[in-house]
Amino acid sequence: MKIQEEDFHPIEIGDKKIFDRIYRDYPIHHSENTFGTLFCWRSYGNYKICEHEGCLIIKGETESYHSYRFPIGPMNPDCFHATIKLAQDLGEQAPLLVLEPWQYRWIQENCPSLVLKPDRNFFDYVYRSDILASLPGQDFLSIRKQLNKFRRKCPSTVELVTESNMDEVKELLIKWCQQRECDKYTILKHEKTAISEAVNHFDQLDFSGITISPKGEMGGITIFEELNPSTAVVHYEKGLPDCEGIYKELNIQTAMHLKDRYKYINRESDMGIPGLRESKERYHPDHFAELYYLENL
Template structure:
């Protein structure tokens, strides 16, 4: 039986050995993301036939595997057979795989044909944007965002600071604590706050990028992202104090301009089925929604 280990910061080197130049179109497989959500998703991993197997257990979804990383065409079916055996003895597994992208789904279709069952995980589709458009904010669809940005710039005495100095890190943590205290508490938010605190102190090691915004020398918001390859950056965290009109439009555009301008696309993750979040993400005119699938394989 597979033996899984809880994800820790010290596992990053091992994960990067398998991830290499990030070849995924979604944000799910980023080590920074997995580490950020390791408690909420109960992220664990094992090595099977020289492939990295990541297992998560999420509220409402149960236990699932992500795409094996480092498999070969010669050993993929053997790997999946062992994962199916693991699922047999784990009643919390409703499906075998989650966070599956279309290229891997197509490989599974070739192997399993009619035994394969798959469903679009619509509320978890990733929103993908052109970096240049997020910086220029040109066009009718982005006129409101540009107006919000301009309002912030003209209305407040602001400054930008990199999240690298201890004072800025501590300011961001304090801001996050206050931001979350104003939300209706649940397990996910508790885990997110803990994850933010953990990554704040390890941004450099995690290859993360962070920017804080101050108004009159008081922190007003911050964002954390990363560049995973020459084509894609990911925004993992974005928090702002809405007492400052246009704060989110300002954070969004300024971070893209100062930190991500050389990357073609920006992934701003999913809307998790929240209507307000969906409207906000659509308002920035994504070029596409990157599909993700839930996948199961019927046993003989």
């Protein structure tokens, strides 16, 4: 079986039905494999896809790397080996990404000569939703104190993102980007584009969201979706600094909204950013959704 470059096409909104169909039978666990992530970040990752004999193969290209992702779909050794060969032919340092637990096990069992390396910077943090919604015990004492301080200083209302408040959401994100000076930094510039895609295609992507409005003015938002039947994934969490502690309110309100439907909440990776890693670790993840890459020796 041969898979060729011309079999791939740039990802577009109509491809969501392919992802939905395959992921319904083969649920994923890592946020990087979601259609929402790939579509919204497509200007950064130049993502292309190929469906081959029921398997979904994803390719990404940036200025610094080119890589394929291990196929998602039915057990098809020919397709798996063909994708590995495509990746090795790239000649890149990390030509194949392995994001799902069963993929890692399959390669270890069937291709033991391949060297897979973990990339801790892109391990997703996965939390128990009931824990995030209640923040119990001594482990969360300081977070509860900061949350109570926020609530005393900035009494807030909580709403779902809907068509009726979407203009306010867009205004909030413009303010957030202005304060973070998104246009000065490459990755923030791409994130600005990704968030814009998320809100402009909100319903088509099956996204949901929550807004926090301290003192009557929208100051924070989360955007999330279903990752698999037991897990929701929070893609974006943005707040203005006017009221210190708003991110803690966003976190707990999102968890309270999701806890009755999903056992887990995936809050994505820390990308190796020290402050972000510390923040995510403080919430005591239940486990990680790990990412490995093929070291092309």
